Amino acid sequence: MKLEPTFINDLVVLNPAVFEDERGYFFEAYNKSKFLDLGIAIDFVQDNQSFSKRGTLRGLHYQNPPYAQTKLIRVLQGEIMDVAVDLRKDSPTYGQQFGIVLSAENKKQLLVPHGFAHGFSVLSETAVVLYKCDQFYNKESEGGIRFDDPTLNIDWGMDLAAAIVSEKDLILPHFENCNSQF
């Protein structure tokens, strides 16, 4: 497992050691001891999995403290544009975003710490996304930002006019009005 820092502190990409042979491949997606060796001391408590059709856009979501979540995101099938936005008010990269293509093919994982809004768009026919969380779901603490916020101007890698978005996500506030408490 190799850790690839990004320009945003604590937001990192993880690249697994993949063992391939004539049968296919094997890799350790999570190993607590190896994560500790990389300086990542996280106790995950919940695994989430979602299936989405091409053009689906989920997010941007976060949970406010004390239910803030670190998420370790990977793609089991298909390809997504995964995006995290830094909401930490004291961060030098506050309001800045990082996007990366995660796919079953590249096997990359994105570790999104507390203090970020997270979302993804589906670039393949379908996508199965699995993400580990270090805090349980808490609906009351949920917050979010519109995926098409003009200030963030996120490139989701797709035509937003055709985005498949939940009712809930269509009424999320803009960045400047979000209720983030980080």
Ligand SMILES: Cc1cn([C@H]2C[C@H](O)[C@@H](COP(=O)(O)OP(=O)(O)O[C@H]3O[C@H](C)C(=O)[C@H](O)[C@H]3O)O2)c(=O)[nH]c1=O
């Ligand atoms: C997140 C979550 C949801 N639910 C229930 C609540 C709803 O009845 C149903 C669908 O939830 P929602 O529409 O919020 O699912 P997504 O839009 O995929 O939400 C996720 O989207 C982006 C990508 C994220 O990063 C968040 O982890 C998460 O908010 O599952 C649960 O029971 N447990 C959970 O942890």
